[in-house]
Amino acid sequence: xxxxxxxxxxxxxxxxxxAALHAARSKPGLRIVLASIQGGYNAVLxxxxxxxxxxxxxxEGGQFINHQELAYTLxxxxxxxxxxxxxxxxxxxxxxxxxxIHQKPFAGQSFDRTxxxxxxxxxxxxxRLRDALFAAPVHVFEEVRALDLVRSADGSRxxxxxxL
Numbered sequence: 001x002x003x004x005x006x007x008x009x010x011x012x013x014x015x016x017x018x019a020a021l022h023a024a025r026s027k028p029g030l031r032i033v034l035a036s037i038q039g040g041y042n043a044v045l046x047x048x049x050x051x052x053x054x055x056x057x058x059x060e061g062g063q064f065i066n067h068q069e070l071a072y073t074l075x076x077x078x079x080x081x082x083x084x085x086x087x088x089x090x091x092x093x094x095x096x097x098x099x100x101i102h103q104k105p106f107a108g109q110s111f112d113r114t115x116x117x118x119x120x121x122x123x124x125x126x127x128r129l130r131d132a133l134f135a136a137p138v139h140v141f142e143e144v145r146a147l148d149l150v151r152s153a154d155g156s157r158x159x160x161x162x163x164l
Contacts, residue, residue, distance in 0.1 A: 003141065005031040008161060010146045014041050014122065015074065017129035018081065021089075024136035032133075034142045035163065041085070041125055042113035043078035045101055049111040051075050057109050082115055089128045092117055 007023050007030055009016040020032050044054050054075045059066055082101065085091040093115045094102040106114040117124040133140060150160040 003033070003163075005033045005141070007032045008035075009033065010035045010161065014085075014125045014129060015081075017126065017133060018084075018089075020138075020140070021129060021133045021136065024133060024138040028137040029139075031139045032141070033144065033163070034140060035144050035146045035161075041078070041082065041115050041122070042106070042109065043082045043103075043115065044075070044111075044113065045079060045082065045103060045115075046111070049113065053110055054078070054113060057111075057113075061108060085125060085128070089125075089132055091124050091128045093124070094118065 006027075007020065009020055009032065016034060020034060023030055023032065042054065044051055051072075055068075055072055058071045058075060059068065062071070082093075086093065094117055096102050101115055103112040104114050104116055105112045115125075144163040146161045147164055148162040149158050150162060151157065152159040
């Protein structure tokens with residue numbers, strides 16, 4: 001079956017869902033395809049941590065094939081996105097006794113950066129983002145897996161993907 005869409009998001013964890021939600025709010029009626037929904041969220045929220053350490057952990061986790069500029073943008077914007085997830089999307093995260101967001105270690109980080117709600121590290125974020133996205137006036141297709149990328153006729157750009 002051929003499916004045409006306005007926005008194709010591959011690897012759509014929390015960042016992908018948030019991007020889809022921003023696209024949906026900016027242009028109602030979009031056809032959005034999401035592949036591989038999963039995720040949690042990491043951010044530098046502790047003064048003892050740093051953006052440089054987070055970036056290094058991110059690049060090491062991606063075995064240095066990450067696009068470094070995009071990885072840095074993600075790391076730099078993560079604290080702002082945590083605020084948006086709480087105040088706009090309605091996510092709840094565990095707190096320390098002093099009111100700061102509690103973070104825990106995850107996936108080889110050198111510092112505790114994963115925000116969470118109990119043991120549901122990504123479920124709180126993903127559930128709230130999905131609810132907000134499906135409430136938006138867009139057509140969303142999910143539970144697909146990307147098998148291959150399709151290039152434009154001249155090979156200069158990605159024109160789509162083969163999905164299962």
